[in-house]
Each structure stands twice: as C-alpha cells, then as structure tokens.
Amino acid sequence: MVTYxxxxxxxxxxxxxxxxxEKVGKIVAKAGLSIGEDGKVAVPKGMEKQKxxxxxxxxxxxxxxxxxxxxxxxxxxxxxxxxxxxxxxLKF
Amino acid sequence: xxxxxxxxxEIAENTYWxxxxxxxxxxxxxxxxxxxxxxxxxxxxxxxTHYPHVLKKVxxxxxxxxxxxxxxxxxxxxxxxxxxxxEELINHEVTVYNPLRASFFIPYYGIKSxxxxxxxxxxxxxxxxxxxxxxxxxxxxxxxxSMVTYDTxxxxxxxxxxxxxxxxxWSLYARDDYLEAxxxxxxxxxxxxxxxxxxxxxxxxxxxxxxxxxxxxxITDNIPEFIQALREMDAGVYLE
Ligand SMILES: [Fe+2]
Ligand SMILES: [Fe+2]
Numbered sequence: 001m002v003t004y005x006x007x008x009x010x011x012x013x014x015x016x017x018x019x020x021x022e023k024v025g026k027i028v029a030k031a032g033l034s035i036g037e038d039g040k041v042a043v044p045k046g047m048e049k050q051k052x053x054x055x056x057x058x059x060x061x062x063x064x065x066x067x068x069x070x071x072x073x074x075x076x077x078x079x080x081x082x083x084x085x086x087x088x089x090l091k092f
Numbered sequence: 093x094x095x096x097x098x099x100x101x102e103i104a105e106n107t108y109w110x111x112x113x114x115x116x117x118x119x120x121x122x123x124x125x126x127x128x129x130x131x132x133x134x135x136x137x138x139x140x141t142h143y144p145h146v147l148k149k150v151x152x153x154x155x156x157x158x159x160x161x162x163x164x165x166x167x168x169x170x171x172x173x174x175x176x177x178x179e180e181l182i183n184h185e186v187t188v189y190n191p192l193r194a195s196f197f198i199p200y201y202g203i204k205s206x207x208x209x210x211x212x213x214x215x216x217x218x219x220x221x222x223x224x225x226x227x228x229x230x231x232x233x234x235x236x237x238s239m240v241t242y243d244t245x246x247x248x249x250x251x252x253x254x255x256x257x258x259x260x261x262w263s264l265y266a267r268d269d270y271l272e273a274x275x276x277x278x279x280x281x282x283x284x285x286x287x288x289x290x291x292x293x294x295x296x297x298x299x300x301x302x303x304x305x306x307x308x309x310x311i312t313d314n315i316p317e318f319i320q321a322l323r324e325m326d327a328g329v330y331l332e
Contacts, residue, residue: 018118023260066119070276070277073279073326
C-alpha cells in the first residue's frame with residue numbers, strides 16, 4: 001500500500017536527480033527533515049501529508065516550476081495507487 | 093575532477109560537445125559537431141542566447157568554412173534559432189537536414205539554406221569520407237516531425253530531446269540517477285505511450301555505444317535499460 005511517506009521519498013529521489021544531492025539536502029533540512037544513509041527521509045508519524053506539501057512548496061520556491069513539472073506525474077500516479085489525496089500544489 | 097567546459101569536449105572520435113554550461117540554469121542545451129576532415133557537421137546548433145559561447149567553441153574545433161551540413165532534429169528554437177547566424181558566417185552554401193513535418197516551420201527562423209526533408213527511416217547523409225549519418229523519425233516525441241541521427245562510424249546516437257533532462261546539477265556525462273532525470277523531462281512533454289514505444293522499437297535495432305541528447309547528460313552505460321525505460325514511461329497524462 002502506497003503511503004504519504006512513499007510519495008515524499010519518490011519526490012525527493014526525483015528532485016535529487018534534477019537538483020543534485022546538495023540542493024535537495026538543504027531544502028529537506030529547511031523543512032525540518034533529514035535524509036538518511038539509505039537515501040530515505042524520516043518523517044515524524046502523522047506529519048507525512050503536511051510535510052509532503054511543505055516540501056513541494058520549498059522545491060518550487062527554491063528552484064521554480066521545473067521541480068513540480070518534473071515530479072507531478074510520478075507523484076500523481078503513486079497517489080492514485082494509494083488512493084491518497086494530494087495537496088493542490090501537486091495536482092495538475 | 094571537473095571537466096573543462098569552456099573548451100569543446102571530444103565525446104567520440106572527432107565528435108565534439110560544443111555547448112554552453114550555465115551554472116545557474118536548470119536546463120542545458122547540447123550542440124554537437126562532427127569533424128570529418130573535409131566536411132564538418134553541426135548538430136542542433138542551439139538558440140540565440142547561447143550562440144556566442146557555442147560559436148567560440150565551434151571555431152576552436154573547426155574552421156567554419158569546413159561546415160557543410162547542419163542537422164536540425166525538429167523545429168524548436170532551442171536547437172534551430174542560431175542557424176541563420178552560422179549561415180551568415182560560413183562562406184558557402186550549407187545543407188540543412190530536418191524531418192519533413194518540421195521543415196515547413198524552420199524557414200520562419202530566417203534559415204535560407206537548402207533543406208533536405210527527411211521522409212523515411214534510414215535516409216542518410218553520406219559524407220565524402222563514406223561516413224554515414226542515418227536518420228530515424230521519432231514522430232510525436234516530442235514534435236510530429238522529429239528525428240534522431242545515428243552515426244554508423246562512431247555508433248553515437250544524437251537523440252535530440254529523447255533522453256534529455258532537466259538538470260540544475262549538470263554534468264556532461266550521466267550520473268547513476270540520470271534515468272530519473274530523463275523521466276522528469278520526457279513524461280511531461282510526450283503525448284502518447286505509443287509514440288514512445290515506436291521510438292524504443294527503432295532504437296533497439298541500432299548498435300549504440302553513446303547517446304548524446306540535446307539536453308542533460310551523455311549516456312555511455314546501461315543503454316538498453318534507457319531504451320527499455322521509454323516503454324515504461326507515462327505519457328499523455330495531461331490529457332486525462
Ligand atoms: Fe524540442
Ligand atoms: Fe530541446
């Protein structure tokens with residue numbers, strides 16, 4: 001079953017390919033999160049949906065529309081699989 | 093070690109990347125040049141903004157008057173717009189190769205050269221040395237009239253927007269996670285899975301050693317995996 005945490009990790013992985021490890025590390029840190037050795041983001045329980053939106057907003061604010069164009073299709077596909085509601089910023 | 097992006101970079105024998113690396117940009121264009129001795133071929137020369145940088149590298153690599161052929165893989169400004177500037181500088185007629193369905197649009201850039209419209213797969217530009225550059229049409233990936241070029245000598249595929257990427261953290265050669273960046277770029281721009289499958293089927297027939305896209309990074313490893321990925325990508329999602 002796909003979860004909001006899966007969406008966060010998929011988005012971070014995608015953005016890392018576009019923006020590079022360093023930039024993404026900074027953006028994730030700004031959202032009060034960190035990326036572990038395994039490349040996965042740890043998110044406090046119950047905060048996943050909120051952090052997904054915060055992260056999407058931060059990617060957009062730091063690096064513009066390319067970041068959202070680059071991950072929307074992926075995130076929407078996963079959200080559909082998990083029957084998860086997306087924040088407006090990630091919708092088409 | 094960082095490469096010297098201020099110079100033309102040889103990516104295969106007598107084949108050069110002549111692009112401009114803008115460290116602030118999230119999107120990079122890759123023009124290429126084949127120096128085949130008597131004749132040189134400029135591939136997707138680029139837009140106006142990068143033109144002074146690209147020209148400098150082209151001149152460093154070859155005498156401009158050796159350029160006899162310009163390949164334009166489709167009609168977009170990021171690859172075509174500087175073509176008239178090269179026409180002004182080259183002291184003889186050049187020939188432009190462009191897919192038939194794009195060829196009605198490129199005169200609007202002010203391109204005056206004779207245009208050879210590419211109509212079918214396998215049509216080729218055969219250079220005086222015998223080197224054969226074959227064209228393969230890639231309809232709707234992303235424009236109706238789009239193509240790629242396969243250099244049968246170097247086995248380089250000049251793939252145009254296919255295998256291109258958005259890249260803030262750009263490098264000339266692809267890193268491990270490059271496929272992820274390719275998906276980020278291609279999926280929002282291609283309208284049909286059928287169109288991507290068609291491209292995959294064509295590329296699977298070619299013996300490719302290097303993929304040189306017009307954006308993003310050059311691919312030398314796991315080429316079958318990249319071609320297979322075309323079959324698995326989402327497309328046309330904006331139509332749903
Ligand atoms: Fe294009
Ligand atoms: Fe392009």
